[in-house]
Amino acid sequence: MPNTVIIGGSVAGFSVAAGLRDAGYTGAITIIDPHETALDRPPLSTDYLVGDDVDLALASDSWFVENNVTWVQDTVVRFSRGNVETASQTFQADHIVIATGATPKTLELPKPVYTFRTRADADVLRNSLGPGVCVAIAGGGLLAPELATSAQQLGAQVTVFTPHIPAGEVFGELAETLYTTMTQRVKVIPRRLTVDEDLDRFDLVIAAVGVEPAVQIAEGTGLILDDGIVVDEAYRTNVAGVYAIGDVCRIHNQPRQDHWDHGRASATRVVHTIMGTEPPARTPQWVWSDQFGHDAQAVGRVVPRAHEHLVHRGDNAIFVVSDQQLIGAAAIDEQLVIRAATRMITRGIAVDPEQLADTSVSIRQLTR
Numbered sequence: 254m255p256n257t258v259i260i261g262g263s264v265a266g267f268s269v270a271a272g273l274r275d276a277g278y279t280g281a282i283t284i285i286d287p288h289e290t291a292l293d294r295p296p297l298s299t300d301y302l303v304g305d306d307v308d309l310a311l312a313s314d315s316w317f318v319e320n321n322v323t324w325v326q327d328t329v330v331r332f333s334r335g336n337v338e339t340a341s342q343t344f345q346a347d348h349i350v351i352a353t354g355a356t357p358k359t360l361e362l363p364k365p366v367y368t369f370r371t372r373a374d375a376d377v378l379r380n381s382l383g384p385g386v387c388v389a390i391a392g393g394g395l396l397a398p399e400l401a402t403s404a405q406q407l408g409a410q411v412t413v414f415t416p417h418i419p420a421g422e423v424f425g426e427l428a429e430t431l432y433t434t435m436t437q438r439v440k441v442i443p444r445r446l447t448v449d450e451d452l453d454r455f456d457l458v459i460a461a462v463g464v465e466p467a468v469q470i471a472e473g474t475g476l477i478l479d480d481g482i483v484v485d486e487a488y489r490t491n492v493a494g495v496y497a498i499g500d501v502c503r504i505h506n507q508p509r510q511d512h513w514d515h516g517r518a519s520a521t522r523v524v525h526t527i528m529g530t531e532p533p534a535r536t537p538q539w540v541w542s543d544q545f546g547h548d549a550q551a552v553g554r555v556v557p558r559a560h561e562h563l564v565h566r567g568d569n570a571i572f573v574v575s576d577q578q579l580i581g582a583a584a585i586d587e588q589l590v591i592r593a594a595t596r597m598i599t600r601g602i603a604v605d606p607e608q609l610a611d612t613s614v615s616i617r618q619l620t621r
């Protein structure tokens with residue numbers, strides 16, 4: 254019987270197990286992860302941090318029983334082709350999927366610096382952030398504004414240090430709108446947080462300064478490592494039968510993607526490879542961020558290159574168009590725009606920039 258072992262059981266690893274079963278895989282599936290079950294991360298910085306009853310589980314216990322997927326609560330210490338080992342057990346595997354994610358970078362400061370990736374990190378901050386607590390949050394990505402939103406909601410006095418407008422690559426021009434909102438809601442200092450800062454005025458310092466791919470178990474195995482485990486477009490590593498997906502990997506000629514939807518999409522691609530089925534056309538990457546009461550979303554690439562057009566639709570939606578084809582879109586509080594843009598991109602629907610820009614033309618109509 255074929256046998257797949259998945260190392261790491263968050264969105265990427267879990268999606269392989271779920272996708273294999275949906276596709277009719279009859280072999281054994283084992284997920285190895287130190288957590289007690291498959292946990293999601295995006296709610297940690299928002300709903301979980303400020304709420305009491307947020308379920309992070311990607312599936313119920315009964316799902317694992319019904320789908321005959323074995324969850325092993327353990328940490329993988331090494332693997333080689335066909336073999337995966339924890340400190341106490343060895344697993345044989347025809348297919349090994351590495352989905353170990355990433356770990357947060359930190360800052361060297363003469364003060365304790367908190368990072369934010371796991372439920373344990375969130376629990377610590379939940380107990381520390383509160384009315385009157387002065388918190389400095391350093392970072393220029395999606396996480397810093399999300400943490401700033403939650404910290405403020407918990408009553409803390411928030412200062413964000415960011416050397417540039419956060420997530421400019423993700424939300425394009427709309428990142429400026431999000432930045433303006435942040436400056437209206439919390440104190441923003443437009444530079445890096447360094448040792449030169451008067452740190453005594455902060456009770457807490459949080460670094461949200463990016464992540465490193467968690468490649469430790471791949472070191473010395475012969476896998477190519479270069480800002481992540483290097484894979485081909487089908488997420489195959491250079492060792493037969495070994496795949497890497499999600500935050501831990503990087504497609505050889507592309508930048509590393511550390512967004513939730515990439516975890517899911519890369520898992521889907523590996524499922525097709527294992528099943529020997531033809532993958533569907535690639536869907537454009539979708540990213541979202543909930544900050545200061547706004548729902549920001551982007552699909553595809555939203556920073557135009559030479560000869561591409563940036564089209565504005567009102568104040569809260571932008572599109573990148575090249576030769577009547579939509580390359581990407583970003584929108585704030587406009588879910589319909591993102592849904593329509595995804596359809597236009599995946600189906601290759603020809604777009605007219607003038608109509609896209611015209612808010613009197615229904616966006617849904619343009620997808621027909």
Ligand SMILES: Cc1cc2nc3c(=O)[nH]c(=O)nc-3n(C[C@H](O)[C@H](O)[C@H](O)COP(=O)(O)OP(=O)(O)OC[C@H]3O[C@@H](n4cnc5c(N)ncnc54)[C@H](O)[C@@H]3O)c2cc1C
Pocket residue numbers: 260261262263264265266285286287288294295296297298327328329330352353354355369370371395396467470498499500501511512513514516539540541542543
């Ligand atoms: C607080 C927060 C908020 C986020 N918000 C957004 C958002 O709004 N939008 C968005 O697009 N993305 C967001 N992201 C990013 C998104 O969550 C990640 O891209 C996604 O979780 C990556 O999934 P993954 O499965 O590749 O890795 P991870 O989620 O990092 O999971 C890796 C898993 O591997 C396990 N593991 C590691 N080493 C081993 C080992 N040796 N043996 C066994 N198991 C191991 C870990 O325990 C973990 O469960 C957010 C991330 C965080 C932390």
